[in-house]
Amino acid sequence: MTPQKAAAPRTVTQGALAHSQILDAAEELFYQEGARSSGIDAVVKRAGVNKMSLYRQFESKDDLLKQYLQRRDEKFLAYLHASLDKHPGQPRRQLEQFFTDLAARTATPGYRGCPFVNIAAEFPDTEHFARQMVAGNKARLLATLTELAQAAGASDAPGLAAGLALLIEGAYTASQTYAPGNSLLPALPLVAKILLDAALPANT
Incomplete structure (x- = not known):
């Protein structure tokens, strides 16, 4: 055999x-x-x-999606703080640095925008857990921007933070809707500076 x-x-x-x-x-x-x-x-x-x-x-695809969003949230916060840590104790410089880094990041090959914006577009129900997690991520970003605006001496810190948050969201969208090599995203640091100049005391 x-x-x-x-x-x-x-x-x-x-x-x-x-x-x-x-x-x-x-x-x-x-x-x-x-x-x-x-x-x-x-x-x-x-x-x-x-x-x-x-x-x-x-347990399910929903569980996988939840853990995906948790990981993405952790990565975003690490990215945000890595940017801010370049200028510890200098809130205005920290804000300017974040927009400089964001301009570079949106120009990276394969960049598909903000994963939380993408998820929000896929799930229209605002009560869905994924939308709740998106809202949580954005709330944490806005809180950080508000703290930095306050530390930088803004007379209207929530207003400045809201303007900066809108600029960030616009950058995420423009990175996907405008053709590669467009002139919008490189202008991010300048637009942020204009907002900061208008909202913060001189010599900050």
């Missing part, structure tokens, strides 16, 4: 590694192609795991 070949050993992806691979895959797909249009099959294929592995780590 011809001896049977031993079955090839099955590749087992450990829980923590599988969780990371699946979340990485979801992050790429949800950001580049949209959360609604990216099905579970596409996620597991990109992650290199099977559906059983996914459902061991995530």
Whole structure:
């Protein structure tokens, strides 16, 4: 009798590694192609795991979306504070630096705008958990802008923060609607400076 070949050993992806691979895959797909249009099959294929592995780590696609948004929120806050930390104790310089960095970021190849704006466009129901998480991210950004405006000496810190927040949201949208190489996004630091000059005391 011809001896049977031993079955090839099955590749087992450990829980923590599988969780990371699946979340990485979801992050790429949800950001580049949209959360609604990216099905579970596409996620597991990109992650290199099977559906059983996914459902061991995530209760549902909603759970996966929730963890995607949590990770994106953490990444945004890390990006924001990395920018502000370039000028500790100098709130005006911190605000100016953020817009300089945002102008550079929006020009990065493959940039698809703000992931929270993208999610908001996909989920029209404002009571949906994803929209609630979007609102939470934007509220944290606005709170940070308000604190910096106050520290910089603005007489109307909430008003300045609102103007800067609108400028940020406009930049996110323009990064997707205007052709690459447009003149709008490089103007971000100048427009921010105009707002700061108008709202802050001289010599700040």
